[in-house]
Amino acid sequence: xxxxxxxxxxxxxxxxxxxxxxxxxxxxxxxxxxxxxxxxxxxxxxxxxxxxxxxxxxxxxxxxxxxxxxxxxxxxxxxxxxxxxxxxxxxxxxxxxxxxxxxxxxxxxxxxxxxxxxxxxxxxxxxxxxxxxxxxxxxxxxxxxxxxxxxxxxxxxxxxxxxxxxxxxxxxxxxxxxxxxxxxxxxxxxxxxxxxxxxxxxxxxxxxxxxxxxxxxxxxxxxxxxxxxx
Ligand SMILES: Nc1ncnc2c1ncn2[C@@H]1O[C@H](COP(=O)(O)OP(=O)(O)OP(=O)(O)O)[C@@H](O)[C@H]1O
Ligand SMILES: [Mg+2]
Numbered sequence: 001x002x003x004x005x006x007x008x009x010x011x012x013x014x015x016x017x018x019x020x021x022x023x024x025x026x027x028x029x030x031x032x033x034x035x036x037x038x039x040x041x042x043x044x045x046x047x048x049x050x051x052x053x054x055x056x057x058x059x060x061x062x063x064x065x066x067x068x069x070x071x072x073x074x075x076x077x078x079x080x081x082x083x084x085x086x087x088x089x090x091x092x093x094x095x096x097x098x099x100x101x102x103x104x105x106x107x108x109x110x111x112x113x114x115x116x117x118x119x120x121x122x123x124x125x126x127x128x129x130x131x132x133x134x135x136x137x138x139x140x141x142x143x144x145x146x147x148x149x150x151x152x153x154x155x156x157x158x159x160x161x162x163x164x165x166x167x168x169x170x171x172x173x174x175x176x177x178x179x180x181x182x183x184x185x186x187x188x189x190x191x192x193x194x195x196x197x198x199x200x201x202x203x204x205x206x207x208x209x210x211x212x213x214x215x216x217x218x219x220x221x222x223x224x225x226x227x228x229x230x
Contacts, residue, residue: 001204004115004152007045008038010223014199014208019178021152023203024143026122026172028157029182030164034195034216035156036068038182039118041220042154044074047083051115054108054151056087056142058124072220085112094128101138106145117146117153126169135171143175159183165200178202182214197223 003018012018019025027035039055046053055076057065065086069076076084085108089097109117119125119142126135146153155176157167164183166173173179179200184193197214199207214223 003205005045005049007042008221008223009219010212010214010225011197011221013225014212014223015202016206019152020202020204022147022150023177024146024153024155024175025178025180025202026155026157026167026176027180027182028159028167028172030159030161030184033182033184034214034221035182036120037072037216038180038221039120039154039156040065040069040072040074040076043084043116043118044069044072044076044220046116047076047079050083052083052085052113053079053116054085054087054112054114054118056089056105056117056119058089058091058121060120061088062086072218074220085109085114089125091124091128097125097128098134098138101141101145105142106148109145109151110149114146114149114151117149117151119153119155121157122155122172123158123168126171135169139171139175173201176201177204 002021004021005012005018027038029035043053043055066077125138129135129138155172157172160166160168181198181200183196185196187194195214196211198211212223214221
């Protein structure tokens with residue numbers, strides 16, 4: 001099976017060599033758990049590997065995305081419109097966002113020749129719509145667009161506050177071929193939270209089911225193989 005590197009140090013080993021090509025992977029976690037960082041690192045690896053990448057954002061505009069990446073010394077700016085297509089969707093305007101996704105986005109992603117796509121965040125996208133069927137529809141439209149282009153993707157999502165094992169809307173898991181959970185857990189008898197990651201599902205491959213600690217440092221995310229948490 002063809003795989004692509006996640007670009008995250010330590011993660012490919014836990015996935016038996018990388019993300020199966022063409023998968024949509026949901027990266028789910030509470031605020032500040034590293035979802036955007038992981039998504040950007042996935043894109044950064046692609047850019048360095050001469051792959052075309054599409055970054056769809058609902059939160060950040062172009063300048064903010066460039067700035068966030070720059071904090072990790074990841075140069076996005078010089079790739080824009082050449083290998084990197086930034087798509088800003090307006091979270092205030094449900095109608096135009098739905099139309100854009102329905103009519104143009106699929107073609108844009110395919111025409112650009114995208115190998116990697118990020119959607120940050122799927123939760124904000126579904127939150128724009130009131131009805132459950134609209135939420136489902138928008139997620140399926142966007143994941144079908146990515147699949148049609150043959151790209152591999154990361155969709156970020158907030159976890160449910162009362163159950164960090166599932167996404168806030170409970171829908172993202174169902175369009176995803178893989179689910180990676182990020183979380184912050186308290187260390188025993190220490191007044192500190194430790195970032196941890198766990199692969200809940202990854203279709204068509206074996207993978208680690210353990211909880212792995214990870215760090216966010218100057219070069220982004222590094223996942224550790226073994227747990228020494230407590
Ligand atoms: N340059 C950096 N060096 C080290 N750690 C950083 C750096 N930038 C961010 N972080 C850490 O990463 C955390 C935020 O990560 P990120 O924005 O990826 O999370 P998120 O899950 O996308 O959050 P949100 O739900 O708010 O969008 C920060 O709270 C901080 O702890
Ligand atoms: Mg974020």
